[in-house]
Amino acid sequence: MGAWTWIRRRWRILFRKADEERELDEEIRSHLEHEIRLNVSLGMPPEEARRRALAAFGGVERFKEEVRDVRGARVLGDMVQDVRVAARSFLKQPAFLLAVLLTLGLGIGGTVAMFGIMDASLFRALPYPHPDRLVMGRITWKGQVGNTVSGPDYFDYREQSTSFTDLGAYMPFALQATVTGDGQPQRARYILASTRFFSALGVTPMLGREFTPEEGENGGPYGVILSFGFWQRRFGGDPEVLQHTLTVNGTAVPVIGVMPQGFRYAVDVDFWLPMQRGGDWASARQFHNFVLVGRLADGVSVQQAQADVDRISASLQETYPETNTNVGLNLTPLKEALAGPYRTTLNLLMAAVAVLLLIACGNVAGLLLARGGARRSELAVRSVMGAGRGRLARQLLAENVLLAVGAGAVGLALAAWLQRGILTFVSMDRLGRVEAGLSLPTLAFALALSALTVVLFGVLPSVRVARTDPAADLRSGTRTAGSRSATRFRSSLVVGQVALTLVLLVVSGLLLRTLGALRGVDLGFDARGLLTADVQISPAKYQTAEARVEFFRELQVRVTALRGVKSVGLISRLPVRNPGGNVRVDLPERFGSAGVFGKMADQRTVMPGYFAAMGIPLVAGRDVSLSDDGNAPAVVVLSQDLAEAVFEGQDPLGRTVGVDTGGDEPTRFEVVGVVGDVVTESLSGGLYPAMYFPYGQGPGSTLRLAVRSETRAAGITGEVRGALAELDPDIPLSDVATMEDVLSRSVSGQRSLAWVVSLFGAMALLLAAVGLYGVLAYQVSRRLHEIGVRMALGASAGAVTSSVVRGGLGLVLIGLLLGVPASFLAARLVRGLLFGVGTTDVATYVGVAGFLGVVATLACLLPAWRAAKVDPVVAFRAE
Amino acid sequence: MTARTELLQGSLDLLVLKTLDLEPLHGWAIAKRIQLLSRDVLEVNQGSLYPALYRLRDRGLIESEFGESEEGRRVKVYALTPKGRAALVSGEQSWRLFADAVEAILAAG
Numbered sequence: 001m002g003a004w005t006w007i008r009r010r011w012r013i014l015f016r017k018a019d020e021e022r023e024l025d026e027e028i029r030s031h032l033e034h035e036i037r038l039n040v041s042l043g044m045p046p047e048e049a050r051r052r053a054l055a056a057f058g059g060v061e062r063f064k065e066e067v068r069d070v071r072g073a074r075v076l077g078d079m080v081q082d083v084r085v086a087a088r089s090f091l092k093q094p095a096f097l098l099a100v101l102l103t104l105g106l107g108i109g110g111t112v113a114m115f116g117i118m119d120a121s122l123f124r125a126l127p128y129p130h131p132d133r134l135v136m137g138r139i140t141w142k143g144q145v146g147n148t149v150s151g152p153d154y155f156d157y158r159e160q161s162t163s164f165t166d167l168g169a170y171m172p173f174a175l176q177a178t179v180t181g182d183g184q185p186q187r188a189r190y191i192l193a194s195t196r197f198f199s200a201l202g203v204t205p206m207l208g209r210e211f212t213p214e215e216g217e218n219g220g221p222y223g224v225i226l227s228f229g230f231w232q233r234r235f236g237g238d239p240e241v242l243q244h245t246l247t248v249n250g251t252a253v254p255v256i257g258v259m260p261q262g263f264r265y266a267v268d269v270d271f272w273l274p275m276q277r278g279g280d281w282a283s284a285r286q287f288h289n290f291v292l293v294g295r296l297a298d299g300v301s302v303q304q305a306q307a308d309v310d311r312i313s314a315s316l317q318e319t320y321p322e323t324n325t326n327v328g329l330n331l332t333p334l335k336e337a338l339a340g341p342y343r344t345t346l347n348l349l350m351a352a353v354a355v356l357l358l359i360a361c362g363n364v365a366g367l368l369l370a371r372g373g374a375r376r377s378e379l380a381v382r383s384v385m386g387a388g389r390g391r392l393a394r395q396l397l398a399e400n401v402l403l404a405v406g407a408g409a410v411g412l413a414l415a416a417w418l419q420r421g422i423l424t425f426v427s428m429d430r431l432g433r434v435e436a437g438l439s440l441p442t443l444a445f446a447l448a449l450s451a452l453t454v455v456l457f458g459v460l461p462s463v464r465v466a467r468t469d470p471a472a473d474l475r476s477g478t479r480t481a482g483s484r485s486a487t488r489f490r491s492s493l494v495v496g497q498v499a500l501t502l503v504l505l506v507v508s509g510l511l512l513r514t515l516g517a518l519r520g521v522d523l524g525f526d527a528r529g530l531l532t533a534d535v536q537i538s539p540a541k542y543q544t545a546e547a548r549v550e551f552f553r554e555l556q557v558r559v560t561a562l563r564g565v566k567s568v569g570l571i572s573r574l575p576v577r578n579p580g581g582n583v584r585v586d587l588p589e590r591f592g593s594a595g596v597f598g599k600m601a602d603q604r605t606v607m608p609g610y611f612a613a614m615g616i617p618l619v620a621g622r623d624v625s626l627s628d629d630g631n632a633p634a635v636v637v638l639s640q641d642l643a644e645a646v647f648e649g650q651d652p653l654g655r656t657v658g659v660d661t662g663g664d665e666p667t668r669f670e671v672v673g674v675v676g677d678v679v680t681e682s683l684s685g686g687l688y689p690a691m692y693f694p695y696g697q698g699p700g701s702t703l704r705l706a707v708r709s710e711t712r713a714a715g716i717t718g719e720v721r722g723a724l725a726e727l728d729p730d731i732p733l734s735d736v737a738t739m740e741d742v743l744s745r746s747v748s749g750q751r752s753l754a755w756v757v758s759l760f761g762a763m764a765l766l767l768a769a770v771g772l773y774g775v776l777a778y779q780v781s782r783r784l785h786e787i788g789v790r791m792a793l794g795a796s797a798g799a800v801t802s803s804v805v806r807g808g809l810g811l812v813l814i815g816l817l818l819g820v821p822a823s824f825l826a827a828r829l830v831r832g833l834l835f836g837v838g839t840t841d842v843a844t845y846v847g848v849a850g851f852l853g854v855v856a857t858l859a860c861l862l863p864a865w866r867a868a869k870v871d872p873v874v875a876f877r878a879e
Numbered sequence: 880m881t882a883r884t885e886l887l888q889g890s891l892d893l894l895v896l897k898t899l900d901l902e903p904l905h906g907w908a909i910a911k912r913i914q915l916l917s918r919d920v921l922e923v924n925q926g927s928l929y930p931a932l933y934r935l936r937d938r939g940l941i942e943s944e945f946g947e948s949e950e951g952r953r954v955k956v957y958a959l960t961p962k963g964r965a966a967l968v969s970g971e972q973s974w975r976l977f978a979d980a981v982e983a984i985l986a987a988g
Binding site: 035 | 905
């Protein structure tokens with residue numbers, strides 16, 4: 001025999017082995033059939049004939065091994081063969097393969113995507129040197145952790161504490177400025193940051209330096225540190241930028257540094273200005289505008305540092321009882337503090353995709369069982385012939401491993417794509433750089449997950465199929481073959497799927513109700529047909545109060561004159577759109593006693609006509625007027641709740657309130673009007689007390705326009721812009737948006753979460769419905785004979801239909817019963833994300849369960865109708 | 880009661896070739912045919928028959944294809960190849976030589 005022939009033959013043996021195995025099986029089966037038929041013809045009863053034939057044949061598996069030996073094909077072992085057989089059998093059923101790969105792939109992809117996001121946001125260390133040494137410092141009020149610390153308190157903590165190598169402070173919200181000078185005027189975002197803020201984080205500017213202690217003192221030199229992006233955009237990446245100045249709100253500020261590319265902390269900004277002791281935003285202890293970030297000194301634990309700052313807090317309380325009673329500082333590891341707010345959302349999404357994956361595994365397990373059922377005669381013959389159960393289970397396992405590997409690959413491909421989708425939906429801006437990407441841990445997770453899915457959907461069915469009694473299978477043929485246990489298994493899968501689906505749907509239902517509740521919030525003003533925009537004047541150009549008032553008055557007149565415009569309001573901060581800016585207010589005589597903090601209320605400056613334009617009712621007294629200027633008595637308009645809280649039911653008009661403006665004594669204002677309350681902060685924050693001062697008595701550089709038009713609000717943007725340009729071409733109309741968009745954007749986080757979870761819920765529902773349908777269709781096909789008999793005996797089509805539907809709905813009911821308590825638990829876990837709806841909201845539970853029931857009934861009806869159409873004659877012939 | 884005997888080592892291949900020389904057959908029929916022709920003296924152990932068939936096929940002495948049995952069932956039918964026919968001829972000759980020799984020895988004496 002030539003070498004070539006030899007190789008060819010080995011090749012053929014190795015790679016055609018599957019075919020030959022099948023041929024061998026078939027040959028043996030044919031042999032046994034002949035033998036049995038002969039025995040029967042000799043007068044043996046069928047059982048005896050079969051037994052004798054098998055006995056005569058001898059140990060089949062041993063014999064097959066002999067055949068294989070003859071063919072010299074045990075070289076590559078069983079594993080390769082198993083995989084090859086599996087791959088081949090899958091390719092013959094592309095629809096099955098596609099269904100499994102897509103179902104599992106989506107499940108794995110979603111879970112891997114979420115894991116990647118959690119890894120990047122919760123698990124991975126912050127991108128700063130020795131991130132475990134970083135802590136965040138936030139105010140506590142009677143032990144409750146709040147947010148911002150006052151500037152003066154920060155300086156005391158920094159100077160008196162011994163636990164930090166660096167303790168910095170930053171504003172957690174961005175400010176807006178108009179930037180002029182080299183190039184076009186433009187709006188830019190910035191925050192104030194303290195000396196040592198950057199060094200606490202351990203990041204040094206790539207050009208220049210950070211703020212010096214002198215720059216951190218009031219009246220000290222001023223400098224600006226640029227972000228990499230702004231340096232590129234505004235200065236074209238000019239390496240000589242340190243020789244330039246940046247004109248911020250009309251003041252030229254020397255550029256002292258540029259931060260490296262990718263540096264981003266807490267707030268996205270274009271540049272940083274120095275926080276100055278006693279300067280803007282840091283002038284008084286009752287103005288809380290800063291969050292602290294500290295780097296612990298070597299060997300100092302968070303607890304030790306906490307004890308250190310507690311000591312300082314106590315002494316501050318003693319020295320400044322008016323402002324600091326019950327006030328403290330909480331230190332939290334920075335990672336925990338930054339990621340904390342996202343934890344619930346991320347956990348929820350992770351749980352949702354995991355549930356989806358579980359349901360998908362359930363369906364795939366069901367599919368495999370059904371497929372296993374169709375293959376039982378093949379498996380039974382092999383088993384009778386002596387193939388060990390372990391051998392058969394291994395074969396099935398090989399198929400499942402192959403499926404899982406395929407699904408894992410599909411999942412990984414989808415994961416990168418899903419991740420980007422989820423990240424655009426679920427913004428995590430406080431964490432800085434959470435980028436889509438598949439890190440090593442994520443890949444490892446994907447691998448582990450694929451392996452887990454094999455166990456979930458693969459091992460149980462394999463064991464089950466392999467464990468069936470082959471003799472029984474052969475005896476009874478393929479029709480009812482020992483599949484009762486498989487059916488029971490599939491039924492329990494369906495019960496589990498229904499329960500999990502209910503949980504997902506309940507959570508999504510509660511989130512949707514939250515969204516509805518937010519939409520339905522009484523704003524206190526009319527948001528329809530309202531266009532909003534920022535107008536910031538240059539303080540250098542409009543120096544006097546008169547000039548500023550005159551500018552905005554003229555703007556108001558011109559915009560009001562535009563066609564379609566009904567009215568125009570101007571205010572320093574529009575409700576919801578520009579939150580923040582609250583101070584203490586109370587009767588002047590109540591100030592000064594320790595621990596009395598008065599009422600907190602938002603302070604706003606308005607031009608006359610604002611309330612009318614916004615549709616805020618004037619309850620008593622009058623609107624502010626143009627004659628309320630610097631020479632006139634200081635006046636204020638209070639919101640109704642605030643007037644009620646301060647004057648306790650007495651008529652506030654003509655009375656005086658004291659407002660904490662940072663000095664030793666409160667500033668006094670005469671109350672001239674009372675208006676309705678509005679939602680100022682956020683839709684979930686509810687109505688918030690506010691006080692309105694006439695713009696003429698406190699003219700800042702920025703006012704916000706609220707233009708009420710008869711037509712579509714966005715349609716008049718061009719005209720408003722034109723009117724402003726006519727008045728002063730140097731002032732940009734910025735941040736233009738309709739109030740409805742602003743409101744919608746303010747709940748975009750809740751909305752995307754609700755939709756993403758609802759999408760998962762819908763997918764789960766679909767999968768569960770398919771699973772239910774599969775089980776019933778399988779049962780019906782298995783019971784064709786029985787159904788045929790019953791119908792032949794006179795059972796009506798209706799009775800058959802309802803018996804099938806009853807069987808299916810029974811499973812659904814058990815699933816729902818299990819799902820309700822699980823949903824209660826899940827709802828409690830996400831209650832922090834809910835608004836305006838309780839965790840046990842009956843309407844949601846009933847509605848969701850009803851909806852699930854309807855879909856489940858539909859899934860039951862299809863197989864039921866098929867059962868009702870069974871023709872007894874056909875059913876018998878199928879024997 | 881018919882006396883039955885085991886096949887001598889190596890003789891099964893020859894019997895299979897001879898059986899197939901008469902007409903192509905499937906596995907079970909080969910076994911039955913041998914049993915029949917030997918007047919039930921020789922009973923072919925199935926455990927040896929199929930290895931023998933595969934061995935012969937791999938040596939190119941017989942070939943197989945799927946056909947129909949008398950009952951119309953799909954069966955694998957084996958047939959002799961020209962190479963197999965030549966092997967049968969030489970096999971017959973050596974067997975007769977061998978059998979005569981054995982007979983001669985047994986007859987002596």
